[in-house]
Amino acid sequence: MMRTLAIGGFLVSLVLFAAVEWAARREGSRIPTLGEVCAYVMRYEVGPVPVGRIGLFGFWWWLGWHFLAR
Amino acid sequence: MEQPHDLTVEAPRVWDRPAVTVPVLVCLSLVGGRFPSFSTEANLWTLGTGGVLIWLGLSNRVPRRPAPRRLGAPAAWWALPVVVFGVFEGATFVLAVGDDFPTFSRLADPLLEDHLVRSAVWLGWLAAFWGLVRR
Numbered sequence: 001m002m003r004t005l006a007i008g009g010f011l012v013s014l015v016l017f018a019a020v021e022w023a024a025r026r027e028g029s030r031i032p033t034l035g036e037v038c039a040y041v042m043r044y045e046v047g048p049v050p051v052g053r054i055g056l057f058g059f060w061w062w063l064g065w066h067f068l069a070r
Numbered sequence: 071m072e073q074p075h076d077l078t079v080e081a082p083r084v085w086d087r088p089a090v091t092v093p094v095l096v097c098l099s100l101v102g103g104r105f106p107s108f109s110t111e112a113n114l115w116t117l118g119t120g121g122v123l124i125w126l127g128l129s130n131r132v133p134r135r136p137a138p139r140r141l142g143a144p145a146a147w148w149a150l151p152v153v154v155f156g157v158f159e160g161a162t163f164v165l166a167v168g169d170d171f172p173t174f175s176r177l178a179d180p181l182l183e184d185h186l187v188r189s190a191v192w193l194g195w196l197a198a199f200w201g202l203v204r205r
Contacts, residue, residue, distance in 0.1 A: 002171040009158035010174055016151035023147070031144040039137035039205040050128065057127055060202060061120040064195040067178060068102065068188070069112040 086132065095196045102196075103189025107182070119196060127203035135204055 017034075024031040032040070044052030084090065098119055105112035126132050155174075162173040169176065182188050 002167075003169065006158060006162050006171050006173075007177065009154065010177065013151050013155035013158065016154060020147050020151060029144075030142055031147050032138060032141055034148070035201060035205065036138050037141065037145060037148055038202060039135070040141050042202070042205055043137050053127060056202060057124045057199075060195075060199055061116075061124060064120060064199070065113075065116045066175065067182065068107070068192060068195065069105075069109075069116040070107060 091200060095193060095200065098196055099189045099192035102192040103185050107179075120199070123196075123199045123203055132203055137205060 020031065021034055023029060024033040024036075038056060042050070042052040042056055044050075102112070102115050102119070105115055159174055162171050162176075165171055182191060
């Protein structure tokens with residue numbers, strides 16, 4: 001029962017990711033795509049240090065390492 | 071006569087085209103998909119490919135697409151899937167009752183044992199990474 005709840009919850013979140021991305025790509029949509037949100041986050045800098053880029057690259061690398069190497 | 075720098079248009083590099091990048095990413099993914107979890111090869115491959123992409127992303131060697139200057143209120147829609155995922159990942163992680171209420175990683179592990187699925191996930195990871203580098 002709890003296992004089904006977990007699987008259902010993760011599936012719902014994945015479907016929501018796809019749905020919001022689909023809504024963002026519609027003609028005239030004001031919702032930014034996930035790529036645009038990431039690009040905006042990556043603009044963040046503290047002085048000359050691109051904190052946003054470093055943070056997002058680090059997170060994405062860790063995600064791949066976690067699933068594909070660990 | 072030398073052209074002023076701000077009037078010249080940089081020609082796209084030969085390697086910076088889908089006809090080149092897609093086959094390269096597919097080859098990298100097929101190799102990565104052959105390495106099982108917890109192997110030295112998988113760790114080195116992840117470090118190597120990720121390291122090169124991070125280096126490309128932090129240097130100015132790859133042309134970037136313009137980023138939006140600000141995000142409007144509709145961007146808050148992205149909080150919905152993030153919060154739903156975070157609630158379930160947090161709850162399954164904190165309760166830590168194994169397969170009865172599994173984390174996302176625990177659910178994905180059996181699927182990733184298949185070489186083809188593993189290669190497909192590698193391709194998704196690398197393609198998204200390349201997309202981030204271009205941003």
